[in-house]
Amino acid sequence: MRIRRALALGAALTVLGVGIPAASAFSEDGEGDCKNVTNGGSQSDPQCFWMAPTPEDALKVVRFWTENDSAKLKEATEYPVGWIDCKVEQCSAEGEGDGQAHGEGDPAPEGYVEDTTPPTCDVAGQPCSVSPEDIAAAARTAAGQAIAAAAASNMRVWIDSELLDDYKAGPAAFAAAVKKVGALAAQPGVVGIRFTSQLGYNGALKTPEEMSGFVGAAAAALHQVAPGKKLGIHTVVPAFGCGASEPCAAEMTKKYPLLTPQVIEPLLTSGSVDQLALDAGLLQSAYGTWKISAQDAQRNQWAKVKALAWDTLVQISAEDAGLAGKDASPLTADQAATVAQERVAAPLRDGAATVNLWTRWQDGTGATYRVMGARLANTPAWEQLDKLEPLQRRLTTMYDPAAPEVGIGQDIKKLSEVFGQVYVTD
Structure with missing residues (x-):
């Protein structure tokens, strides 16, 4: 009698989909693991789950269904679920759609109307989308024309903007600036937006909290208005150039409290930034007190980047204006070759993903x-850069369409001979 009752209960629980765990059903990986029970499959393809993870839980389930002469078991009905009959070849015409399967690129079903309602903004007062009219108007601006010319020349395009002043001016000014950037970012060929330069260096922000607040707010707004675009910032970390010199690092930390690794790194781990450009300006002259040459300071910087694994968090780029001169670069051919090795080839060798050269x-x-x-x-400096064709994808430059040298189209075409990427100022 006891055996028959156990068999009957086991059958009933099987119908109800209640699994009773046994000692042999647990793997050595832990009681919650049922990978050794696979309905005939391999151990690498589990097809089971426990509704009662322990024997004590299973006993409670049994008692629940068997008390009062199994009254609950007798009252139980089939759980309402949706079933798919694999033998049916024609989909039901009930519900939405036309009942037919459609692949990517197929025309939409007859009568289908796409919902173009702008999304609701998460932050009041900030635009989270731009209209087709905004995008068309942006294309007609000087920046829009430069973007189109760069895209036609197979250059990657970033928007170069400065949102800090607008952020400090209040929500309305910030919203308008973000919307302007978003309309430009929607142009074909744009892959990213650099939304601030000299972050923490120029005195516009006073505390780490102000700096992280600005970066977080700007990133949140830009992610809404320009989804999918990479975001970048530009700054410098003076202590990086010190290498092992503790007096140098202490002085740089005191002089630039917002530009320490401890302040900058949280910006990189927050998800707000995809690219960090490190300026080379300080590297040329700021470390002489500690007998650190410009070349050593540069090597120290990239050694620190690698030591902290910042290049695993975001793309790290070098930025340099040292090849330019008033009216034209004064470098001779030999000097240009040396400078190109020191300021282009060396950073790339030491770990920079790209080098951004101000031309x-x-x-x-x-x-x-x-x-x-x-x-x-042409100048000897330009001709030297032109010889770096194998590095073209790693060479980037800035371009301000509001002050063209000859004309936007001609300027961009010339830049595309050397550079694979351009930051277009909005």
């Missing part, structure tokens, strides 16, 4: 600094 800019007095000569004339 033309204007200072506060209106003076123009160039690698080329006026009206895109």
